Every structure is written in C-alpha cells, then in structure tokens.
Amino acid sequence: MTLWWIGDVLLIAVVLPVVVYLLKGVLDAARSIEPSVTRIAEAAGAGSKDLDAVPLLLTTQAHVKTTVEVVAGYGGSLDVIIDDAE
C-alpha cells in the first residue's frame, strides 16, 4: 500500500507538472509562430501588390528604346554637322 501512495505522489508531484510544462512549451512555441506567419503573409501580399506595376516596365522599356533611338539620330546629325576635335 505504501508503494501505491509513493506512486501517486510521484505521479501528481512530478509526472503531471513535467507533462504540463512540456506541453505548455510546445503550445507557446506554436502560438509564437502565428504572428510571424501572419506578418509574412501580409508582407508577401503587399509585395505581390507592389509588383502589379511590373507591366509598366514594358512601357518603360519601349520609351527607353525610343529615347535612345532619338538620341542616336540626334547624335548622328551632330556628328555630321560638327567637326571633330583636332
């Protein structure tokens, strides 16, 4: 009978607190991940929204090409009408 009581005491005084402590640690760790994941999702969503302007790069690309062509034409004309440096 004494061994039963000793087992009960160990179970209540040692095993139960250890189990609770470990489970609480897992739960706290899982809960601490939640805000981080939420922020990651929000940041990714915002980044994706920012990239909605990427198609404008195609317009920029066309403008740059046109501008360089104009500059080339202008420079070519200057090359014709202005003497080279001695």
Add this chain to the structure above:
Amino acid sequence: MPAAGVVLIVAVVLIVLALVYYLLSTIGSLMRITTGLDDAIAAVTEIAEKSAPVEAVVKDINHNLDAGVDLLEGLLVKKAGLVDAMGLVEGLYPGAAATGLRNFPDSAQVRPPRISEVYTKGTLTLARLGREAPIAAASPNGPVLRNIEGGSLDARLLYPEGRQSRPERLPRSPVIGTGAPVQYPPSEQRGGTTPDEGEAREKGPWAETAAQGVVPAELGGSDAPREMLGEDPQLGSEALGETTGSDEPATDTGIDPAAGDEADATTDGGPARPDGEEPDLKDAGAPPRQVDQ
C-alpha cells in the same frame, strides 16, 4: 477500492486532461500557422510569377541605356576632345569630372579646364559648326570666342528671330523731310544717290565730284553761308526741297522709263489710258467765275 487507487486514478485523469488541453491548443495553433503559410506561399508565388519577366526587361533597358551612354560619351569626346569634354562635364555638373567617363578610363586623370568660364553658352558649338562659320571669322571688335561679355550676344545675333527682339534698341525707321534726324545739305544731293566713300573709291575721282553736288557750298551753292550768297536770293535752302534718298517710285506705277531723260510724271506717269477714251473730268476743279477774274 483503496484510497491510493482512487488518487492514482485521479492523477491519471488530470494528466490526460492536461494532455488533451495542450494538444488541442497546439493543434489549433498549428492549423492557424498552416493557414497563414498557405497565404504567404500564395503571395510569394504571385511575386515569383510577376517578377519573372523583370530580369529580361531590365536587362534590355540597361542595354539600351548603355548604348545611349556609349553614344553620348563617344560623341562628346569625338567632337570636343577628351580634355575639353571633361571641362564641359565639369562645367555642367561640378565634381562630375572626377568620376570620369565610363568608356574612357583615362578621363578621370584629366584635369578639366574651366571651360564654362571661357566659352559662353552656344559659342563653342557655333565655333565648331565649321571653319567658315561667321563666329570664327576675324572681327574688328576682337575675337569673339574669348569675349565673355560679347560672345553670346554676337553668337545669338547670327540667327534671325521670328519677331526681332534684340538688340533692345533697334534703329528707327528712316524719317524724311524737315523732321528727318539727319539733314543733308542740298549741295550733296540733287537727285539720285550720293556716292559714299566706298562707292567713290570704287568709281574714281568723278564720283567724288558728284558727291560734292552741282554747286558746292564753298563755291556759293544754295546751302552756302548766308554771307556768301547774294543779297536777295530767290529761294532759300528750305524751299529747294530735298530728295527722299530712295530709288523707290513716288507713285504706284512710277514714271514710264521709256521717256528717258525727258520723262514727266504728268505725261508719262499714271495708268495706261485706253485709246480713244476721254478722261473723266467730273471731279476736275471748276474754272473761276467771271466776277472773280
């Protein structure tokens, strides 16, 4: 059942309850994490898809910009020379010459001349337009290229404007008659134009004589001093009139040049009248009345 057995059962139940509570809470938290990660993964996938063509587009833009930079740098150095080019760059963007030109590594070592303090805006371009450019020609006012104050104005005056606004004080339109700012003595001009120095030098001594007029003032011409003229000259200088100084005809049709030296405005001027037609005299002045004569 002994009391120790009851306590054991209670302890096991407590442990199981603790396991259930914490494990369920952990499961819930992990499910929320999974949901958040799903959202994040979806957004990251969108980012990857949207940014996929960026590299190619940006590379193409950079390629074109590189070509533009190469072109402009090459043109600048070709036309101005490396030293003057660095001076121009330094003049436009102080401190930029220290960086040098991308395609000319030696340009960073060039000491840029203070070219913007010597050449006014546009003057250098005009000077390089060609050896025959007027700006490069000798000027009686001195070399324009090194004239900081006059260089720009002289350069700009080479080109006409739609509405001439410079110089600020344009010469006024010529005024003839007694109100003319320049009065010519009658002896200097009695018809035609008075030859100037250049024309007299070109035509010879006779032109110099013509410049003196028909009767020079020193020989008693109409504009001679009063004491040299007769006591009662018939006409003063004011009444002799003066030419307009222009070859433009005084009327729309002018005088018929076929009449030669005998041309007269009353007979040879005006529009051609048809043969057999009488002039319309209805507007002619009426003759004086008998009582007035």
